[in-house]
Amino acid sequence: MKSQLLRSTALLSSASLISKVIGFIYIIPFTAxxxxxxxxxxxxxxxxxAIMISLSTMGIPLAVSKMVAKYDSAxxxxxxxxxxxxxxxxxxxSGVFFFLLLYLSAPLLANIVIDENNGLGNKQEDVIFVIKMVSFALLIIPIMSFFRGFLQGFNIMGPSASSTVMEQIVRILFILIGTFISINLFDSSITNAVGIATFGAFMGGLAGLLILIVYLYKNKKVYFETLYHPTKFNSLSTKSIYKDIIANSxxxxxxxxxxxxYQNIDTFTINSILLSIDYNQLEAETVNSVVGLAQILVLIPVSITTGLSMSLIPSVxxxxxxxxxxxxxxxxNQSxxxxxxxxLPCxxxxxxxxxxxxxxxxxxxxxxxxxxxxxxxFAPAAIFIALxxxxxxxLQSLNQHKKAIRNLxxxxxxxxxxxxxxxVYINEFGFIYATIAGFLVSSILNINTIHRIVNLKISLIIYKLLSIVLSSCVMIFIVYLTDNFLNSIKIFNSSMYLDQISKxxxxxxxxxxxxxxxxxxLNFSKYKKYSKSHG
Structure with a gap:
């Protein structure tokens, strides 16, 4: 059982990590x-x-996985x-509903983010086009997510992992190849190229879904043939099942x-706010884009940390x-x-x-x-986003769902x-400090709630925490000196990119x-002695 759990965790974690790495790397050639x-x-x-995907799936795959596991064991x-x-x-x-919602709301969203009275930057019709193109993926992704949750309920992780990786690979290839062909071979507009790129979500979802369908078809006897035979167990009503699924999700x-x-707050407010303080549309869109690109880099250590910490949650x-x-x-404390x-160091x-x-x-x-x-x-925001x-x-593991949502x-x-x-006072940096403040307040409220429930003993790990902080400070001092030294020399005079990579x-x-x-x-292991004397 333990080896099966470790294998399952390793499969999904590896698939998730590969997917995230691929999802980050493609941004570099795409923005180029x-x-x-x-x-x-x-x-x-x-x-x-991204909002519609979360709303359309509503956490239902996770709820289905739990319910299938429960009744499979019985x-x-x-x-x-x-x-x-x-x-x-x-x-x-749900997929059909949210597809129609996003498709039909494209003009409204375009009107929010683009000022038609300003002749610079993107146009409203450009935004409408790309939103409509990406909306088609909502017809695929919720069903694919459901199949993944259903199989995971039987502790079958391989198809889900393969589906996750294949979805991302096909999506990225479609984005990059489609964009390159559109711009360089057909001399198409940036709008058409981006429209093709957003349609990559549909193609990736279709590839991931096909893997799951093929697996389920090949193993239909295992999962479905016995389902047509009645058992001695009483059955819940369909209404009760819907209620359980939604309540859990x-x-x-x-x-x-x-x-x-948080990302959408920035996306749909940055332009109008900057226009109100004398930026033009092109300048506002540049800031909007740069904030989004910077956030991609900030979220990389966040995703790693969250994944590692989440592995401790079942024990909680x-x-x-x-x-x-x-x-x-x-x-x-370990978490x-x-x-x-x-x-911290990242x-x-x-x-x-x-x-x-x-x-x-x-x-x-x-x-x-x-x-x-x-x-x-933006970099320090990673600490508070992860926290x-x-x-x-x-808090969710402690059954404090309402307080977690309230604090959020x-x-x-x-x-x-x-x-x-x-x-109004600090220009584009105001959006960054607003993000940090929001996540910081939520984190403090969460920690306070956790402390009132379990009476945290942070004193038991205070030495280790101080060791991490001090080591991080020493690290950034050395990195700062190294970076400044390398800035004064050219390792690869012929290539700026090779020079940056090496640096x-x-x-x-x-x-x-x-x-x-x-x-x-600093003797990081000193924690054991300290905890015994301060327990």
Missing amino acids: LVGTTGYALYKYAYGPY DNEVLIKKIFKSGFFLMFA IPFVLISLSIPI AKSYNEDNMVILRSTL FLVLAIII SLGVLILSDSLYLLCFGVNNSPVLGGLILKF QGVTSSI LIGILIKVVLNFILP VFISIISGIIIFLITMVI
Whole structure:
């Protein structure tokens, strides 16, 4: 059982990591093809699409997975059959509804983000076109997500992992090849190229769905043949099944929406706010695009940290349900240490290397000076975004769904209010500080709620936390010196990109080595002695 659990976790984690890496890498050649204005157009489509995907699936695949696992362990084939039929219909109907909602709302969204009275930048009809193109993916993705959840309920992770990777590979290939052919071979407009790119979501979803359909068809006897035979178990009504699915899914989807909501607040307010303080449309769209590109880099360490910390969450739920506070506090402390040991050095490293990282990833044609500056200010946000995500998950494991949602909404409200206030005084940097403030407040509220429930014993890990902070400070000092030294010389005089790659690589490696050495010098393992004397 343990080896099966580890294998399943490894499969899904690997697929998720591969998918994220591929999803990041393609942005570099894509922005080189379409530029900041083209990427802004792409962002206008994918922002609302991300929200619609979360709403259309509503966390139902996770709920279905739990319900299938529950009734499979009880050999209740009748209920599993009902769950499959009910869940499939629910996902199909949800996909159609949100496809129509996004498709028909395209003119309204375009009107929000683009000022037609300003002749610069993208036009409303451009935004309408790309939003309509991406909306077709909503007919596919919810059904694919449902199939993944259904199979995971039987602890069958291989097809889901393959589907996840294939979806991303096909999507990225379609985006890059389609954009390149459109611009370079057919001399098409940036709008048409971005429209083709957004349709890549549909093609990727179709590829991922086909893998799951083929697997289910080949194994239909295993999953469906026995479902037609009645069993001794009583059956729930279809209405009860719908109620259970939705009730289990709503809290998860609301929390998972936190980052997309923050992103969309920026996407749909930056232009109008900057126009009100004397920016023109092109300048506002450039800032909008650069903020989105910088956020991609900021979210890379966040995704790694959240994944590692989330692996501890089942232990939190189990310990809490068993009322084992000693194990629960130990698990939470471990979770916070995992969070700190990765997010602190990563976010500070991005801060120091912001200029080189942005230039290396997005090139000289995508506002590298502004991008490097925004990334520098944005980098610390990774700490609070990760902390909010992990603490929200912990609250959900402690059955505190309402408080997790309340704290999230308070942070979002702060973000919205500050988004309209701060840019008046500090221009584009106001959007960044608004994001940091929102996630920081939500994180503090989450930690306070967790402490009131379990009486956290942070004193038991204070030495380790201080060791991580001090090691991170030493690391960024060395990285800063290394970066400045490498700036004064040219390793590859013939190539700016090779020079940037070598500089970033050397700085990162030196930072990692110094961080680890400092941790050893500070005797990181001293925690055990400290905890015994302060328990």
